[in-house]
Amino acid sequence: MTGLDNGARMYAVDPRRTSSAKFADLWLGLELGSDVALANTVANHIITKDLVNHEFIAHSTEGYEAFKESVSTYTLERGAALTGLPAEVIAEMAEAYATAEKAQILWTLGITEHHNAVDNVLALCNLALLTGHIGRWGSGLVPLRGQNNxxxxxxxxxxxxxxxxxxxxxxxxxxxxxxxxxxxxxxxxxxxxxxxxxxxxxxxxxxxxxxxxxxxxxxxxxxxxxxxxxxxxxxxxxxxxxxxxxxxxxxxxxxxxxxxxxxxxxxxxxxxxxxxxxxxxxxxxxxxxxxxxxxxxxxxxxxxxxxxxxxxxxxxxxxxxxxxxxxxxxxxxxxxxxxWPCPDVDHPGSPFLHGWLWEDDLGGRGPAPFSTVEHAGPKEELTEQFPIRLTTGRSLDSYNTGVQSGGYDSPIRYGDALDINPADAARLELDDGERVLVSSPRGSVEMPIRFQPDIPVGLTFTTFHFPELVDINKLTNDAWDKRSGTAEFKAASIRIEKLPAETREQAAVVEPIAGA
Amino acid sequence: MTATDPNLTETAVTISVNGNDVAVPAGSSILDACTAAGIDTPTICYAENLTPVNACRVCVVEVENSRTLVPSCSRTAEEGMVVQTDSDRVRHSRKMVLEFLGSGVDLSQADEIAPWMETYGADPTRFGDDVETMNESVRIEDDLYVRDYDKCVLCYKCVEACGDDAQHTFAISMSGRGFGARIATEFDVTLPESACVYCGNCVAVCPTNALQFKTEFDLRKADNWREEDQSVTQTVCSYCGVGCNLELHTQDERIVKVTSPNDHSVTSGHLCIKGRFGWQYVHAGADD
Amino acid sequence: MPDLHLTEDRASVAESAAIDQTLADLGVTPAIVVETERVVRGGVHRKNERRHALLPCLHALQTESGWISRGGTNYIAEKLNIPPAEIYGVASFYEMFRVDEAPGHDDDVVHVCVDSPCLQYAEAKIAELTAAGKHVHRSPCLGQCDRATADHGPALFIQGRGAENSVPSDDATGLWDLPQKHEFGITLLKNVGRIDPTSLDAYVGAGGYKALAKAFGMGADQVIEEVTTAGLMGRGGAAFPTGIKWRGVAAESGTKHIVVNADESEPGTFKDRTIMENDPFALIEAMTIAGFATGAQKGWIYIRGEYPLATLRLQNAIDEARAAGFVGDGIARSSFNFDIEIRRGAGAYICGEETALFNSLEGFRGEPRQKPPFPTTNGLFDQPTAINNPETLLNVLPIVLDGGEAYKALGTEGSSGYKLFCLSGDVATPGTYEVTFGPTLREVLELAGGVQGTLRAVLLGGAAGSFVGPDALDMPLTMEATRAAGASLGSGVVMAFNDTTDFSAVCIRIAEFFRNESCGQCVPCRVGAVRQHEVLVRTAGAQLNGEVTLLNDIDQAMKDASICGLGHTASTAVLSAIELGLI
Structure with missing residues (x-):
């Protein structure tokens, strides 16, 4: 935040308009699972506009030509179609990233909890290699860790x-x-x-x-x-x-x-x-x-x-x-x-990595390779039976399965609601707070919905903090990336159904809120 | 943070404090210089992890060629400045500020301020009995915070910590004007109705205990808040990957309060709701 | 920028329309733009660029609904991306905004001035209005002290609901009858009462815009040189050399501003209102010259909210001047661009303090900033700014036309040029009077037809000034002579009190004024002003005895340790009254 106050610009790429996204200069609510498509389109646009860091590519990387070829099909038009974002907005972000003096790409589980998680990460690495935004003070690739250790x-x-x-x-x-x-x-x-x-x-x-x-x-x-x-x-x-x-x-x-x-x-x-x-x-x-x-x-x-x-x-x-x-x-x-690395007691520690990319001899290492990666949407496609996307994540005051964070009464805890765009809710004739049956190909849970205008039509979201109340992982997809071993928590297909009237009324009485 | 930002360079300026030359890095405040010279300066609205607002004026010093006294916390030390920290004028203003505050605000739990009252011989009663005071009642709106604005000195620290000095939540603001000014949410709605995210950063910076953690409030109410029996252990928060340092204040082998060291580079004393209050599971199942 | 958290309250259709209209008039687009369902534009920079629209939005909401409603607040919050708590903090700072939905909030509010010289007529008027079922607000000085007579009663200002604000005594038609006779060869007020203040043609016909043409001819640097040579000093009270101020701004680069401090709120002061209501084009021309000289691109007039006629006349003057190519891009076919916007204050004396004014204009609470840094480098929007009051700027016209040397030759050694005095209280003909520096207090009082009754004291410089006794009648009203006497000209207030005055009441009200008008930011002023008032109330009519020590102690701390001039001067008048034996 200090950086933003000091003049940094932030582009938030997230299917949801999260709290962080609201601080951004531009929020890009891409289609769930279209991360590679967006990164490749950004790359192709940077190349097309000749905003690449030629010197850095020549000195510190390898595989550029093949990479260039691989992303050439990701035109702005195709990128727009795959991500659901306007072409000019993708172009704007690409140019801002490429021309910034310093730029960082930060990500967390929205990138890595996918069946093609490693591809997602490699696609972002490509962008840093393309522009030289790596291995220098203030620039870099920053995967944010979700746990303290x-x-x-x-x-x-x-x-x-x-x-x-x-x-x-x-x-x-x-x-x-x-x-x-x-x-x-x-x-x-x-x-x-x-x-x-x-x-x-x-x-x-x-x-x-x-x-x-x-x-x-x-x-x-x-x-x-x-x-x-x-x-x-x-x-x-x-x-x-x-x-x-x-x-x-x-x-x-x-x-x-x-x-x-x-x-x-x-x-x-x-x-x-x-x-x-x-x-x-x-x-x-x-x-x-x-x-x-x-x-x-x-x-x-x-x-x-x-x-x-x-x-x-x-x-x-x-x-x-x-x-x-x-x-x-x-x-x-x-x-x-x-x-780390901090190899000896006189070493001050290392605030950033990959500085060797800028050394004349690359610190004795080989050049950093570009990777060729292709768009592949979520493993589980939307079907007539399961036409709505479900993604999961955290809320500020809770943590993982709630074992620890359930120990205190948070005034801002809203419980186990399924966030849904009011337009979707209207289509399904659902009221704010109504308990519904949510099903994926793997199972069903009952939970209340919460109107959330900050989430695009067709997408729903919930946390996984309250398994005793809602076994949300009954729904999530365990398709996983063979390289990282991480399952695709971030993209499942679901349907939402109204509960019988008597069940709804009964449920309304016990609706869990703060302190759950 | 390790000083690897290549833009950071350090030059020194020298000023005279009470007749002694003190060298400090360029950009330092007069307060920094006083501290470097080993001079203890009273402060209320100043905190090392917040932007100085120079509102309390208790840190004023006399600077040669300045018509009025200047707040040492927010005035940058300039080469050749001649500063007096203990002149009659300085002592008078500091004493008056303390008397002003003491006459209108409940300073009974303002442990940092009490010694200064003594040092400057402040007598807040000399304005008489029939004086306007904050006259506020205690607000308990949830299980985490207690707000007792009878103890509020309007130092702005909580507003800064909630706003662009730390949390960027902007749930509270100074409202009203003059002696009627109060810290408030919009239209004074309760905290749970406001934008508050319960990071507790406001509580952590409050110099007078106008903002308290409920745990402390309850112990004080039970007459069982014993700071002399408490110990403080520095550790790392158990939740996300930021690595915020925690200071666990323990009494009778129980955590009673969590703060964070202001001088630590990771979050400069600021935490989120989980770090501040998420420790309670440590004592889950214990007899309470 | 922030992740706004709003209550359920929603603006009414009329409220949102009023706010939308205000933003459209200002040319301000929303801070958050939903481009598509998946693309939203926002960010710190967009937010910061728009925050100055807050005060106008609050005015619109107050006028529409009679209070700063919760729904309206949320609507502004969404449009400008300002957290509602901050909007509440700003709104609750100002006298003209109410933040509670109290009974009567949807009536017009009649502000009745309770400061001297209106004070003596105020209670009767308030009783009369209250009996008539009016919603009455006890107001600090409304800048109409010349109207405070037994016939007229206290100054009034009506804050309309759903209607424009108004002053019952204002006459928006015809020419104002300047009490001072023009045959005295007055300069600053030469157009007042003589030409139609709504007509650019009339202004040009009377020699208007000759100074700007001449300034373009001599070049920016030379203009500053002439102003410096002239020895022009600020007429708002601080008497800072204008040339040095302008030189400082000219030396800076980037976006720069000219700000006119027209928040004339010092009790007893109404000269700027005289200028703005009766010769608005002169102010526009003078600030354009200031912009040209300093290289500023943007001019702002921050006018107090209780001056509806002056606001109307200035807006008309800007519109006419813009239509004629005297405001905007390429002024008078030159390459110089200078645009001017008006911002209305909302009832806060402190906003006359220059840095408080910047904060207020930027959409923050009108709390003064610590100086240094000074406005010449870090002013409005933290950018280089020359801030002057209208009277000061008006002096620039004769300086440019006649040259700095000629101007310097006018007046005395220490005080060159022309000066406006606001004569009020127990004088025959209260009003704004112009002199060339030099006349004594007695001579100035004579301009207004002399004192009514036996003179007991004169308040010089307003509530922040000090009382002088009859023994000062032969003191020249110059910067140097008043300073030598331990007084100050301040904003040019000369308020006469005869021996029938209840000085205890006058001093209690002055103390109450500062108590009410302290912004509350710093402890010495916030609490000191209250404690001073309490002592005076406690001892009203009795001997102060031992309390004088306490008052002196309070005064010393306020003078030494307050942030701004308000605290520095809050006890000056009271202590001078004690010294003169008035209380």
Missing amino acids: VQGGGDMGALPNKFPGFQNVTDDAHRAKFEAVYGVELPAEDGIHLTLMFEAMERGDITAAYVIGENPADSEADIQHARKMLSGLDLLVVQDIFMTRTAELADVVLPASVGWAECEGTVTSSERRVQRVRAAVPPPGEAWHDQDIIGELARRMGYDWGHPTSEDLWEELRSLSPLHGGMTYERLEAEGGLQ
Whole structure:
């Protein structure tokens, strides 16, 4: 916001006119799932207008000619048809982006929770390569993280193919380094990610799961399927601070403590900033610190690790992950956190990445490749039976499945309504607040609607914060991107039906609002 | 933020404060220079994470060749300036400002102001008993905030924090004029009816406890708010990926208030509703 | 820009039409434009560019509905993308806007002046109007002090509902009868009462626009040189050298503004009204010269809301001048572009303070800004601005025509040129009088036919000025002589009080005036003005005794620590009255 006040311009590309979009110079409410089409059209227009950064392309990139060819069919007219946006508006944004002295593209799950998520991201990367808006102060590609430590999870190796510090499991040298310190032999093959785990459960390849601090029984797309899989396991161990719906399915529940308020350690924010969390209050009752639970499990499995402090564990990590090598607890404390890479104690940390693209020798690396990507709309097409789009997201005062944010009474919480354009509601003869039956090819839920003029005709939206009230993930599509493992939460097809009169009246009495 | 913005350069200016030369980076305020010189300056409407509004005038100093006193918080230090911070004129104005405020506003929970009253010998009672006061009653409209404008010194901080210094919600504004000025939503509607998004940034910057978190209000009401028994732990918010730092104020092993360090680069002391109030699940199921 | 959160209230058809008409008249398009169902244009810049339309919209809403209705507020909020809380904050700042739907809000409101010299007639009039069922508002000075006589009673101003505002005593037809006789060779007021103020032809026929032609001939720099040489000082009260101000603005680049401070609100002051009602083209010509000299492209006249006739005459003058090519692009076939817009204040004395005026014009609360930075670099819209009052600008015409040297030779060493005085109170013929600097207080009073009764005191410079006693009658009314006497000319108020005056009442009202008119931004003024008033009320008619120390303490803090001139001068008159033994 300070940037806007200082004169920056903002173009908000979102199917919905969100709160953020209302601060924008221009809101572009593109057709759900037309992100690649828009990016390619923007690229083609920048190329057509010769607003590309030729010098940067020549020096720092490869594959430009093929890319240029691939986007040449994305004329403004075609882009307009695919995105539902006027051609001149796409042109305006393209020119503004290309001619800006500094420009950033920021995105979050609206780009990545699609079946073609990786294509969406690559299409945006292409734009940065085309214009050189990357690797410099004030310019760049900024994926905004949705959780306080989702970055840190990946950094610490909570990925099927990486050790901490993004070191490859399949790389012998990397593996050897970790084996030497861990004192055990480590598998040489990549593991599998969450979405594949569910498929493996279905095949019977996975029969036991140990879930720490996650609530897949509420959060997965096509939730009925996910619950069935979890229930069918031979052994389900859940380590959580709450008796979540996943924990309710578990054979063993290990009560854990609240990471940020009851434990010592670090988390890593969206900007790769590693910061300290500290214990302010003791864990309640029989809850243990996560590291103690894991340590005790290890001990019972025959490995006594003793009782390392969180700093001990961090020191081990520092010795193994070059990205974190310079981040001592002392420095994290004194400098308000540090952004990786920070290889040694004299390194100031890195506010932005990819500066090497501007170095004469590209920092000894190869040039950055353009990617050829094509438009492919949502996996689930609209049909006569399911003619309306559903997308899901968050509201300001709530968070994910509501396990944490449900703990306080928010005066601005409006509950589990389905946002719908008043014109659509009128067509369906629905009143504001009326409870309706919402169905997708996978299931049905009952919920009230809320008139929302900021959402285009044909699109609906709801949050996923209130699974006890509305199992919205009964509706979402679990079609997923094979490369990222992320399901298409952002685009399902639904229909909305009136409830029988007596059900509606009954429902009106118990309509959940604030404090739900 | 690490100073990697290539446009940032630093030059120094030197001013004289009470006869001693002080060098500060160009663009610093006189207040910064006073602080650098180790001089404690009273402030009420100033906060390091807000744009100075220079409304309270308690930080005034005497600057050579200036007809009136100048607010140190908002006047930029200029090379060669000669500043007095403890002259009779300065002491008089500071004392009067404190007396003015004390005579019309309930400063009983203004912990930052109380010591200055002593320092400047302020006696707010000398205007007599029959003086106009704020005369407002406590407003409790939800489970998160309490507004007690009897304690409001109209410092504008909450308006700034709600507006373009932090939250950009603009739910409140200064309204009315003169002594009748009040902080208000449009037509004084309740906060839940207003644009308020309950970030609590207004509460965090309030210097007099006119704005309080309900948790604190309830404990005070039960005569169980014991700051001397509280500790403050700095940690990171558990919700989104911004990485806001939290200061958890705990008493009897319970979180009773959440603030954020003003000098931290990530959000400069500002939070959202989740960071400010979303901690309550930590104590879920506990006996209350 | 903001994500507006509006209550359910919606504007009536008439309200939205009135606001739409206002925006159309101003040429202001909505800040948020829905281009298609999927494309909406908005943003910080569009919002900021349009905010100055807020005050005119509020006037339109107030006139239409008799209050700043919630629905109307929401409508303005949507059009200009201003949060409703901020609109409420702005509206509630001004005397002329009401933000409550109280009974009687849909009647005309009769504003009755309760400041001296109207004060002595005010209560009777208020009683009379109230008995007649009128909705009465006790108003600070309405700038009609020359009309305050036993026959006329106090000044009145009628805020209409669904109708234009009006002043019962205004005569929109015919020529005004200037009390001062023209045979004295007056210059600034030479057209007043002599030519039709609604006719550009008449103005040109009387020598109008010769100064602009001459200015174009001599060039911008030379105009400033002449103004500097002339030693012209601001006539609004601060007496800042106009040449230096203009030089400062000329040195800046980018968009620049000329602002006419016509928010004439200092109690006892009505000279600018005299000019604007009776010689509006002269003001337009003078500000155009100012624009040319400083390189400003845009002129604004911020006129107080209680001056309907002056507003009408100025708007007519701008329209006529624009039609004749004297306002707009390519003025008088030159390459110089200069456009002029009028903005009406809404009842706030503080908006006469230049930075408060900028805030008000920009659509914010009329709270003064801290200086530095000064208007010459950071004025209206934070852009370089020369702000002058009408009388000051009128002096530019003879300076350009006759040269700075000739002007400098007029008057005294420290005060060159012409000066308008507002004579009121216990004088035979109250009115605006022009002198060439030099006459004594006695001589100036004589211009108005002398004092009625036995003179006890004269208030010089208005409520922000000070009382002088009969012993000052031989003091020349120059900048230097008044300064030496510890007084000031201020805006040219000379208000005479004879020995039948209830000075306690006069001083209590002055204190009340400042209490009511303090914007409330800074503590010394917001609270100090209240405490001062309380002391005077408490001791009314009795000896002040020990309270003088308290008043002096309050005064010192207000003088030293207030943000602006209002606080700096809020106790000057009261303390001078104490010193003269008036109370």
